[in-house]
Amino acid sequence: MIKVQNLAKVFGTKRAVDGVSFSVNRGEVLGFLGPNGAGKSTTMRMITGFLPPSGGSVSVGGFDIVEHPIEAKRLMGYLPENAPAYTDMTVYGFLNFTAEIRGLRGDARKQAVSRVVEMCFLGAVLHQSVETLSKGFRHRTCFAQSIIHDPDVLVLDEPTDGLDPNQKHEVRQLIRRMGEKKAIIFSTHILEEVDAVCSRAIIIDRGRIVANGTPQELRQRSEWAGAVTLRVKGVVASAVTAKLYQVPLVKKVTVVDDKDGHVTVRAFPKSSGNGALAQAIGEAAHEWQIEQLHSEEGRLDDVFRSITMPDTAKEAA
Amino acid sequence: MNSWRNVWTITKRELAAYFTSPLAYVFIVIFLLLCGFFTFFVGGFFERQEASLVRPFFDWHPWFYLFLVPAVGMRLWAEERRVGTIELLLTMPITAWQAIVGKFLASWLFLALALALTFPVVITVNYLGRPDNGVILTAYVGSWLMAGAYLAISCITSALTRSQVVSFIISLVVCLFLILAGFPPVINVIEQVSPKLVDLVTFFSVMTHFEGFQKGVLDSRDILFFLSVIGFSLFTTSVILRTHRAG
Numbered sequence: 001m002i003k004v005q006n007l008a009k010v011f012g013t014k015r016a017v018d019g020v021s022f023s024v025n026r027g028e029v030l031g032f033l034g035p036n037g038a039g040k041s042t043t044m045r046m047i048t049g050f051l052p053p054s055g056g057s058v059s060v061g062g063f064d065i066v067e068h069p070i071e072a073k074r075l076m077g078y079l080p081e082n083a084p085a086y087t088d089m090t091v092y093g094f095l096n097f098t099a100e101i102r103g104l105r106g107d108a109r110k111q112a113v114s115r116v117v118e119m120c121f122l123g124a125v126l127h128q129s130v131e132t133l134s135k136g137f138r139h140r141t142c143f144a145q146s147i148i149h150d151p152d153v154l155v156l157d158e159p160t161d162g163l164d165p166n167q168k169h170e171v172r173q174l175i176r177r178m179g180e181k182k183a184i185i186f187s188t189h190i191l192e193e194v195d196a197v198c199s200r201a202i203i204i205d206r207g208r209i210v211a212n213g214t215p216q217e218l219r220q221r222s223e224w225a226g227a228v229t230l231r232v233k234g235v236v237a238s239a240v241t242a243k244l245y246q247v248p249l250v251k252k253v254t255v256v257d258d259k260d261g262h263v264t265v266r267a268f269p270k271s272s273g274n275g276a277l278a279q280a281i282g283e284a285a286h287e288w289q290i291e292q293l294h295s296e297e298g299r300l301d302d303v304f305r306s307i308t309m310p311d312t313a314k315e316a317a
Numbered sequence: 318m319n320s321w322r323n324v325w326t327i328t329k330r331e332l333a334a335y336f337t338s339p340l341a342y343v344f345i346v347i348f349l350l351l352c353g354f355f356t357f358f359v360g361g362f363f364e365r366q367e368a369s370l371v372r373p374f375f376d377w378h379p380w381f382y383l384f385l386v387p388a389v390g391m392r393l394w395a396e397e398r399r400v401g402t403i404e405l406l407l408t409m410p411i412t413a414w415q416a417i418v419g420k421f422l423a424s425w426l427f428l429a430l431a432l433a434l435t436f437p438v439v440i441t442v443n444y445l446g447r448p449d450n451g452v453i454l455t456a457y458v459g460s461w462l463m464a465g466a467y468l469a470i471s472c473i474t475s476a477l478t479r480s481q482v483v484s485f486i487i488s489l490v491v492c493l494f495l496i497l498a499g500f501p502p503v504i505n506v507i508e509q510v511s512p513k514l515v516d517l518v519t520f521f522s523v524m525t526h527f528e529g530f531q532k533g534v535l536d537s538r539d540i541l542f543f544l545s546v547i548g549f550s551l552f553t554t555s556v557i558l559r560t561h562r563a564g
């Protein structure tokens with residue numbers, strides 16, 4: 001549904017987006033990650049036709065956004081960053097207006113408005129002026145606007161920003177459910193959302209894609225992936241590390257904690273993946289009193305840090 | 318067909334926006350007070366001993382509009398940019414032209430309403446004497462066209478900035494030039510410098526082109542002048558909106 005090829009955007013001398021290519025099919029939810037200023041919003045603005053690209057192309061449902069903007073925009077719903085909405089209107093007036101401009105008339109429009117009011121829990125503020133809405137409600141109003149015409153393609157720039165935990169949960173559920181039938185791109189700074197919602201994630205840094213894969217695949221790239229944490233009682237730390245270094249699969253062992261006779265160590269495998277390391281360590285440690293033994297899955301925030309800030313991530317490790 | 322529907326949707330929204338803020342009412346009241354005051358007291362309506370509206374009433378319009386029209390037009394795009402709704406508007410399945418024309422029409426209709434509300438003045442004149450209502454009508458048409466030209470210029474300045482105040486000041490200055498280019502004291506100065514320039518300079522003045530309407534003459538060249546100012550300004554607005562986004 002969405003095909004982005006070699007997309008670039010130059011602001012003055014700054015390359016905000018620099019050769020980004022990816023595609024999103026129907027039934028996919030693509031998470032868009034990256035540090036502040038990476039170029040996520042700029043990419044989305046080009047996909048939705050707000051900013052003209054400096055280079056490359058975007059096609060939505062087969063329509064090029066520059067050549068056939070109206071057809072492409074018709075297929076798309078867009079929640080811009082910061083969720084702007086006309087402050088001089090009521091929530092109801094605003095939704096009515098966006099439905100009308102999307103070409104919905106008469107009964108179809110009424111139904112569309114009441115559908116999104118229900119989906120986004122806007123009933124209580126329906127006749128309140130947008131200007132006086134709390135941030136979360138304004139966000140929901142703008143989100144409602146983006147799905148009012150039940151589009152095939154959704155572009156959401158930080159859709160859960162400013163929502164309370166319950167609403168965050170609702171919106172994630174909604175995105176996941178809609179993602180079964182639509183093509184969705186959404187950006188976020190909350191890494192759990194990637195796990196909860198995305199079928200695929202892209203990490204973008206300084207305008208370039210630096211990682212692209214399923215959340216599972218990304219996690220594998222963490223140096224933690226497959227690491228085993230072991231806590232034992234009644235042994236000195238040096239004895240534990242010495243013993244673990246004899247296990248063939250182990251690359252490195254670090255002492256995490258050593259207090260009151262409880263020793264916690266972490267062993268990193270030579271090749272990441274599979275649970276063989278945990279097994280081997282369990283056997284090596286069988287004569288000690290094991291309090292805890294578990295295998296790390298790899299953590300997305302780790303991957304995120306090591307990819308987007310390679311230098312500081314190493315220092316911390 | 319469809320495109321006029323989109324234009325009308327935008328126009329309706331903008332019109333509604335005017336009336337949800339007190340600005341619209343304040344504007345209309347000020348406009349009517351100014352009209353009444355200048356016509357009957359400053360314009361010397363009663364001293365003229367004739368029931369004519371044209372001079373005492375319409376002569377002031379270019380000057381009223383100088384302040385009032387930029388105030389009506391300043392929020393059109395500046396507010397949209399400040400709040401960020403321009404990103405919504407321009408990612409809707411409409412063309413930038415439809416949005417520009419829709420917004421312009423809304424403000425122009427609003428000005429038409431303000432102008433129409435001066436009808437008590439016309440009634441008063443008709444009560445006091447026998448004015449030529451045909452002339453009054455053409456003068457109204459001319460006044461509205463002139464307001465449209467000012468307004469289109471305000472559209473440009475509004476698209477240039479996210480600050481309404483800046484927009485107001487710039488369009489006031491530009492409109493002032495359009496008046497002064499045909500203002501007798503200024504023309505006298507130009508005439509002394511270079512008599513050949515006078516025709517050229519006055520051609521660009523709204524005063525010159527408004528003059529005909531006030532005499533009851535509907536000259537196609539005058540109408541064309543105002544319409545081209547509007548067309549050209551709206552086109553410039555579209556260029557500005559595009560280049561702004563091009564970064």
Ligand SMILES: Nc1ncnc2c1ncn2[C@@H]1O[C@H](COP(=O)(O)OP(=O)(O)OP(=O)(O)O)[C@@H](O)[C@H]1O
Binds near residue numbers: 034037564
């Ligand atoms: N209109 C503009 N003019 C000049 N530079 C811009 C403009 N818009 C964005 N930029 C620059 O482009 C870069 C990318 O910005 P963008 O908003 O896409 O980042 P982002 O990934 O969305 O960040 P965040 O996580 O903070 O939302 C930034 O360095 C920003 O300063």
Ligand SMILES: [Mg+2]
Binds near residue numbers: 042
């Ligand atoms: Mg952003």
